[in-house]
Amino acid sequence: MNIKSYMNDLGKNAKKASNQLTAASTDKKNRFLYRLSELLVKHTEDIVKANLLDLNEAKKNSLDNAFIDRLTLNKKNILAMTEGLIQIANLEDPIGSISSLKPRPSGIQVGKMRVPLGVIGMIYESRPNVTIDAAGLAIKSGNAIILRGGSESINSNNFLATLIKQALITVDLSEHAVQIIDNTDRAAVGELITMRDYVDVIIPRGGKELIKRISDEATIPVIKHLDGNCHIYVDAEADLNKAIEIVDNAKTQRFGTCNTLESLVVHNTIADNFLKKLHDVLKKKKVELRGCQETLKIVKDATIASEDDFYEEYLGPILSCKVVTSLDEAINHINYYSSAHTEAIITNNYENSMRFLREIDSSSVMVNASTRFADGFEYGLGAEIGISTDKFHARGPVGLEGLTSEKYIVIGNGQIRK
């Protein structure tokens, strides 16, 4: 069968399943989540066995350790997957909730009802745990989903697909509510991101190249996350001890995450004192400082930052630094260079904190807290399917609500328009 008609069938089936899911009760959706978590426990050894096929192939192809780490399924992370499903079951069902039903002068009542988006297309790298997360979030939010994982995880995903199907059938949901593309042909992605009749939103997760390609080529709305060039601005009125602790945490707790601090902005009145103290802390952790001319005057072994440095998401032990003379300059600098992911201000000045919150144009804006908190679990969403750096539809960590929309409802008793 050719890819076009294979994908077309997947799309048609997903659309049909999504109509059924819109009407599915919370109880039924939760029973699916519990059933799937039971199956994961019961079949832990089989999952590990299927995963081993992928791991052997990956090792044969000399894929690096970080890659193998993300690909690996073991008792520990399978348990984490089951716990994730239970957590999703415990979350409030967003579907069907009605907000602000208000009477209008005509006599009708107008409100909004939360509804699923319909069909989600998700494209992600070889992290088979995402398969289970995404299936759980999609079903709980009433959406059908078509999953396309990295080709290196095909055996793991195909086996997980059989468990998902079994759980769907047990609770009498359509087996097409979650479909995994079992074809590693890249053309399948091209089809998925242009099937406007069947797919309502595309969620890519992975490297910049993948996300850029999908954004450029998709004719369906994309919830995307490009990069996390996160800033902290240390204000003139910051508590410098807190500032040191927060900057240290944001930069060094984990180097490779999207909410890691990449660029520091410091007010000149406290720059000398603060940067010297900070440098002592960062030197021990082998973090290199790349700064503007003012930074270099204060920290002797800092190197000069190029224009590119201020745009860079290092994902490693490097920090760029800019000394500014005002809050306005800080806000302008951040809005200009940031990737609109997460930025924080450290200050005890009320007005500065309020202006920063309002005027910084990023998906998460923080006061006196580490950028590392930008995360669905930390925000209480229970789980996240990704972090959106877009402004449209969903911004920041995307949990159940980001996978829904609202429609208008009108309750009348015979009203006609005059």
Added chain:
Amino acid sequence: MNIKSYMNDLGKNAKKASNQLTAASTDKKNRFLYRLSELLVKHTEDIVKANLLDLNEAKKNSLDNAFIDRLTLNKKNILAMTEGLIQIANLEDPIGSISSLKPRPSGIQVGKMRVPLGVIGMIYESRPNVTIDAAGLAIKSGNAIILRGGSESINSNNFLATLIKQALITVDLSEHAVQIIDNTDRAAVGELITMRDYVDVIIPRGGKELIKRISDEATIPVIKHLDGNCHIYVDAEADLNKAIEIVDNAKTQRFGTCNTLESLVVHNTIADNFLKKLHDVLKKKKVELRGCQETLKIVKDATIASEDDFYEEYLGPILSCKVVTSLDEAINHINYYSSAHTEAIITNNYENSMRFLREIDSSSVMVNASTRFADGFEYGLGAEIGISTDKFHARGPVGLEGLTSEKYIVIGNGQIRK
């Protein structure tokens, strides 16, 4: 100057203005609206004079009466424009409002703040009153806007642009917050809908062809409204007198609006009684009935509906009709053929009304009310910039809130992630 660099300058200036608008106070935005409404009153004669140039040209080109009607500015509709601006000033400012700020176990508080989208690009036909509406809604929602009206209204729009600019400058807002493309070259549209660095959302208003072209070619999210193939389902347990009154109103109050009824779905147990009565009413208003085989058995002078009829937005005195044997069949029929604009059920059965509300996948779903109510003013939005038939971001009438997004805010006092 070539179009590309002309549009690029507009985009850059809009982006800069939008940063200023994000921080603008409600008072300042309202003063702009009042000032502009004063200028419209003061310059009514000049507006009419500028409009006359467009009208003369339109008459010379033998454009039809409906076109000329939409193009005309006179004392009456200029007054309506000023009243529209005052109404927008009276609406609550959505920007900066913070919802559900909640403490998390880590000690941070997490909430959402409503923020502008940034820069809106709007493309519309030759209706110069839209220029004022759109400028008002954009400024109140904190967005910069680039307007491209139909080329036949260029003189009217250029004059209105001078008034808008004057009002912006008076209240110390950037003169680039509202920019009107004074170039009638169609290539300007092509640039506008692909300037991803400067424009955050495109709103097209006009004929199907225009909207289709823009949706196909835009690389920026589009809030669009394709067509309004609206349905009413008359349930077995409907109050038939109310049903007649509502169907009559929805079909015949105005034939040419997007919330006009185009297709009727009737339960077979009441079809005979209901359709005969309805036919008596519609015959007097010269509305043609095109129905399924069952319809034809009941209404002798109905004609047979083709498959195309069930997809059709007639915008005229024709109504398609389908007799069904169950609520399920009705829901499936409607979800299959409708354009996801507005659908209503007429029933006294509680469970049927609830199922219809939940399972119909349209931007407005109604019980016992005329589809004609699907409208920003009737819903209490105060004004609308369009009606979205998309599921993503905004569904249904789009008022101020549809022109905004929410970002996460985090309030801490020194928290770091463990």
